[in-house]
Amino acid sequence: MPMRSTIRLALAGVGLMAAAGAVAAEEIVLKVHHFLPPPSTAHAKFITPWCEKINKESAGRLKCQIYPAMQLGGTPPQLIDQVRDGVADIVWTLPGYTAGRFPAVEAFELPFMTRTAQGASRALWEYVRANKLDQSEFKDVHPILFHVHDEGHLHLRKGPIRTLADFKGLKLRAPTRQTNKLLAALGATPVGMPVPQVSEALSKGVIDGAMLPWEVVPAVKVQELVKYHSETDPASRALYTTAFIFAMNRAKYDSLPPELKKVIDANGGAEASAWVGKIWDDSAPAARNLAVKRGNQFNTIPAAELKNWERAGQAVYDSWIKEVSARGHDGKALLRSARELIDKYDTK
Structure with a gap:
């Protein structure tokens, strides 16, 4: 093969490798929607820091675009459907805003049940998993964490x-x-x-x-x-108290490469639920x-x-x-x- 052709092929190979690397490292922007204004505890002390954390731990590959105060449209009770349908990639909302749709999780909303948001939030996550509610009531979304508010x-x-x-x-x-x-x-x-x-x-x-x-x-x-x-x-x-869910569109989560799913998983679950509960207690x-x-x-x-x-x-x-x-x-x-x-x- 002539030297010129060999060089062309080598350069083409390098180009393909570079393109593949760019695709692999492509930034994924997650639309995050919730119903409170930017000064709120949820926005300033929970959702924004959470987004900054996954951005850092993914080496910049995961980025949030946060839409507070229903900026993507709709009403707070519609948030759970918005994440199910892909209008938003992640939402923070109350299951209880859609009356009667998530009855099993309402156990934590019964009177005189809880003492602190931190402990009860961890308990809520464990309750959902122990009773397989993530496979029944919440099967249409990917729950990242659950929490409750302070007294x-x-x-x-x-x-x-x-x-x-x-x-x-x-x-x-x-x-x-x-x-x-x-x-x-x-x-x-x-x-x-x-x-x-x-x-x-x-x-x-x-x-x-x-x-x-x-x-x-x-x-x-x-x-x-x-x-x-x-x-x-x-x-x-x-x-x-009231139960909250921070949930991701299931198809969006499933589309993530394994290493980015790990980032989401590492910032969800029982520990993350307790962390958010403590933010509410401390506020x-x-x-x-x-x-x-x-x-x-x-x-x-x-x-x-x-x-x-x-x-x-x-x-x-x-x-x-x-x-x-x-x-x-x-x-x-x-x-x-x-x-x-x-x-x-x-x-x-």
């Missing part, structure tokens, strides 16, 4: 709640089906709505107050719209302090009074067990599983 409290416009009787006649916002049922059992009129709607509903007097964790209060400026904060005895289990004191600085009024519902609330809320447990059992689960076994895992990981 939920009552934030009110007109006056505090001190006893069970004080709920009567109040229109109170609740985030999920189980919290709606709890408020009804306690004597209030529940008004279900996603977090982004709370500020307007309070300012227009549509609701008298809201069930919220401290973490999210500054993001929607609730401390500026209410004057009273009724908190439960800190030694007792939380009045309620609560500073958020609460904003309400203190405004001169808002606080009261603590003692453990003895909370016993009355627990008795009133027993019907919520009974209803949930009946419903999930009718859908093919063993409701009592699921509740027992949730409680055992919470007791194992969630201590104060």
